[in-house]
Amino acid sequence: MSKIRLWHAYVGLFSAPTILFFAFTGALQLFDLHEQHGNYQPPALIEKLGRMHKDQVFALDHHEHQSQAPTSEGKAATPPPDDDDAVSLPTQALKWFFLLVALNLVASTLLGVWIGLSHVRRKRTAWTLLVAGTLIPLGLAWL
Template identity: 35%
Template sequence: MRPNTLRTLRRYHHYLGLFFAPMILLFSVSGALQTFRLQEARGYGGTPPNWIVWLASVHKDQGPPRPPRAEKPKPQAEAGKPRGEAERAGPKRPSPLPLKIFVVLLSIALCASTITGVAIALSIRSMRRISIAMLVTGTIVPIVLLWI
């Protein structure tokens, strides 16, 4: 590739990375929390904090949390079955814990990589003003879009 093309690609990568860095961090953290279902009462072990519920709602539904819907009544055929009968009928599934741990480690690595990239981008003095502007814009635009 030509040097000018590489320079242009690096500049676009720089700006795109700064613009999307805030959302990469938000989705990475909320995804890690959802891996262990911490946004649900059964995963958290009680009523989860509002900020976890809010993050999960933005991640899953692209909006603020909605009031919970009323549950539909279960059909009589299912209501009479002993609990856990359906699970015993199928083959034993492997434990999801190793993959969950991997996903959380991936999330931590993505956060660390994003923060490192932002620090490197902001260390370039000649591009610092536009870098800060891209970072602020990348924070404000999703917030505005969330409430439209």
Template identity: 35%
Template sequence: MPPIHRFLKGCRLVHLYLGVFTAPALLFFAITGGLQTFGLHESARDGSHAPPKWLAVAAQLHKKQTMDVPVRKLRPAANAASVPAARPLAGTAARRAGNPLPLKIFTALVALALAVSTLTGLYMAWRYTRHAGRVVAVFLAGVAVPLLLALV
């Protein structure tokens, strides 16, 4: 076998096993990132919305690599007259805020596409290899290692 073929075969194997090992983390980050796009993990300052505990913990793992969710302080109710008007920062031009919803929808679609692409890659890695047991073992290691590191 010529050296270039051995090199390419090695590259394919590295790609296969690195992809399978990192697939659980990719799925986790794609799903939690997609949910964070819409702020579903945050509680409202006035206390009107509290996210599910699992979502708050998953978002905290995604952002800060810890499961300790900080308690958000409630904003005291204040009169509109007692709150000073916000002044723009010196030197900044008044900017049009725009509508963030189209970009949020696009970001959620990218997160969904990443999750689907990862799942189809896992299926192909498992289905089209002679060593399906190795693929499963590497995938399970990709699940176990981050879980163990999160508990340390």
């Protein structure tokens, strides 16, 4: 059983940075904070993080943000209506529930990192896995 706990700690430390990233960016996407709508323009970093979450690309695609792009018929497409007010109560409640779950996932992951770093005998291995789990996706995204 102790080997299973050790492997659980190592896998968790390696995966923790990505889990934190997806929990955070997923929480932002619940309320469309990564996309432009109405008068709201998301900060560039939030927009880029949303693209990373959805498309695994960190760059902004500026032509997607034009409010009236021509269609195949040559006419200007109208932007989609801002339907924030049209969201049903059960859908809104589900979004808030998922936000609560995302926050719980962040808290649980941070506690797991703390437990993994403080209760593993091989501290260097634990830190190496945590750093590798952070740097590998950052390096791949930068390429």
